[in-house]
Amino acid sequence: xxxxxxxxxxxxxxxxxxxGQIIKNITFNRDNLRTPITLGARQLIQGxxxxxxxxxxxxxxxxxxxxxxxxxxxxxxxxxxxxxQGPSEYxxxxxxxxxxxxxxxxxxxxxxxxxxxxxxxxxxxELSLHKPFSDMGDDALDYDTAIxxxxxxxxxxxxKTVLLDQAVIAGLGNIYVCEALFKAGISPLKAANxxxxxxxxxxxxxxDKTLALAIENGGSTLKDHRLTDGSMGYFQHMxxxxxxxxxxxxxxxxxxxxINCIEQIKQxxxxxxxxxxxxxx
DNA sequence: CGGCAAACCTGCGAGC
DNA sequence: TGCTCGCAGGTTTGCC
Numbered sequence: 001x002x003x004x005x006x007x008x009x010x011x012x013x014x015x016x017x018x019x020g021q022i023i024k025n026i027t028f029n030r031d032n033l034r035t036p037i038t039l040g041a042r043q044l045i046q047g048x049x050x051x052x053x054x055x056x057x058x059x060x061x062x063x064x065x066x067x068x069x070x071x072x073x074x075x076x077x078x079x080x081x082x083x084x085q086g087p088s089e090y091x092x093x094x095x096x097x098x099x100x101x102x103x104x105x106x107x108x109x110x111x112x113x114x115x116x117x118x119x120x121x122x123x124x125x126e127l128s129l130h131k132p133f134s135d136m137g138d139d140a141l142d143y144d145t146a147i148x149x150x151x152x153x154x155x156x157x158x159x160k161t162v163l164l165d166q167a168v169i170a171g172l173g174n175i176y177v178c179e180a181l182f183k184a185g186i187s188p189l190k191a192a193n194x195x196x197x198x199x200x201x202x203x204x205x206x207x208d209k210t211l212a213l214a215i216e217n218g219g220s221t222l223k224d225h226r227l228t229d230g231s232m233g234y235f236q237h238m239x240x241x242x243x244x245x246x247x248x249x250x251x252x253x254x255x256x257x258x259i260n261c262i263e264q265i266k267q268x269x270x271x272x273x274x275x276x277x278x279x280x281x
Numbered sequence: 282c283g284g285c286a287a288a289c290c291t292g293c294g295a296g297c
Numbered sequence: 298t299g300c301t302c303g304c305a306g307g308t309t310t311g312c313c
Contacts, residue, residue, distance in 0.1 A: 002306060034289075034308080058307075076306055077291075095291085114290045116307060132308085157284065166308085173306055222306060223293080268285055271304085 002058055002074040004140050004171030005214035005235065006225050010080050011055045013228025014108070017082050018062065019053045022103035029097050033117045034075060041121050044068050056139055057170030061127070069124040075116025082228040083107040113224070132166070140171035140211060149200040152192040159195060159203075160188035161268045172207070175220055175242045178273050180207045182241045182249065187279040188265075188272045194281075213238065241273040249275040 002010070026045050028037050049065040062070035074080075083089040086105040098110040098119060110119070122130055137151065138144065148169060155162045162168055163177045172180075181188050183206040186199060195203070219225055219233035222243075226232060236243075240250050245264035252258040252275060261275045 006306075073307080075290090075308085078306095112290095113292065114305090114307095116290070118308090155283085161284080164307090175306065220306080225306075269287080270307095 002076075002078060002219075002225060003173030003176050004055075004058060005176070005211055006219035006233065007055055007058050007060055007074060007171075008141075008215050009219040009227055009233065010074070011053055011060055013082060014060075014080065015053055017084065017102065017104075017106045017108065017228075018050050018100075020050060021106070022047065022049050023064075023100060024103045025101040027099045029099070033097060033112065033115050033119055034073075035118045035120050037119060038121070044121050045070065056133065057136060057166055058173070059133075063124055067124050068121050069127055070121050071118065071127075071130075072110075073118040075112055075114060075118070077114040077224040078110065078112040078117040079224055079226045080228050081109045081111065081226070081230060083109075135167050137165075137167055137169045140169050140207060143169055143204075145201055145204045148204060149195070149197055152195045152200060155192040157192060158188060158267055159186060159190045159192045160272050162192040164268075164270070169207075171211075174270050175222075175239070176207070176210055176214065178242045179240060180210045182274060182279060183210060185251075185279055187276070187281045188267060188274050190281045241275060243273065245273060249278065251275065251278045 023045055026042055031037050050062055051065050052063045054061045054063065058073060060072040062072060084106050086101065086107050090107040093111055095111045095113045096109045097112055100108040127133055138147065151168045152162060160177055160181060163172050180203065184203045186203060214220065214235040217234040217238065218227050220236040221232040222236060241262050244262045246260050247262050248259045249262050252261045258277055261277050262273055263276055265272050
């Protein structure tokens with residue numbers, strides 16, 4: 001599910017219920033997700049105050065007053081449900097792997113059927129040195145276009161594949177890469193190292209617009225993603241190309257030039273949706 | 282090192 | 298109705 005807009009939507013939902021709150025209790029209903037849940041995790045988390053709730057790329061960071069940080073990733077199918085009234089209101093669901101109760105009385109449940117998610121704790125000051133983050137690119141909501149251009153210049157793989165690499169830019173996933181490339185009129189097959197400064201700037205503008213609009217709309221619910229109140233995102237209704245193989249893209253529809261122009265292809269094992277007529281190499 | 286397939290899991294829809 | 302197959306928002310590993 002979660003690319004940057006979905007994770008940011010979850011972060012904003014958690015903010016009023018977790019930031020500044022004391023974690024009274026945390027329950028792990030299994031000892032691993034994608035990564036193991038260490039034995040000491042509960043002791044390090046329980047009783048601590050949340051000093052801030054931040055996001056980097058698709059990762060959520062719950063920073064604690066004891067200088068430890070919970071690194072939280074939603075995998076493919078992770079969702080967070082908040083019950084402000086606490087345990088009396090909480091309805092356990094299958095695949096609720098982690099349940100947090102705050103001193104203020106809220107219950108927060110992490111549900112993840114496919115268990116591709118991650119939830120582990122590391123010292124806050126080691127975050128930037130830590131494995132995935134140490135060589136991750138800038139966050140897709142706050143990056144330098146000139147640096148993006150330099151990174152693209154070093155890669156000859158297709159632009160679609162390169163933008164999915166979190167070391168290039170952090171937070172983009174399959175949906176938003178397809179959508180941004182469409183809006184920028186760039187073919188997903190174009191070699192990254194053939195991107196001009198001008199085209200990179202154009203792409204960056206469309207990435208910015210696409211992510212902002214998606215966040216405004218609560219992210220995209222294909223199947224699993226939910227806001228923390230259980231409601232669905234809305235941005236899936238605004239896709240130009242993702243999941244629309246065989247349909248007509250908005251540009252071609254406007255020009256009355258073609259129908260059924262949207263094609264679905266595979267790149268590095270992932271589906272790509274695009275309009276071959278209007279997305280240029 | 283770069284690039285790609287496969288693996289990690291469960292659930293769901295399509296087709297038979 | 299029920300079975301099998303393929304596919305899904307991501308990341309990591311291992312093999313050319």
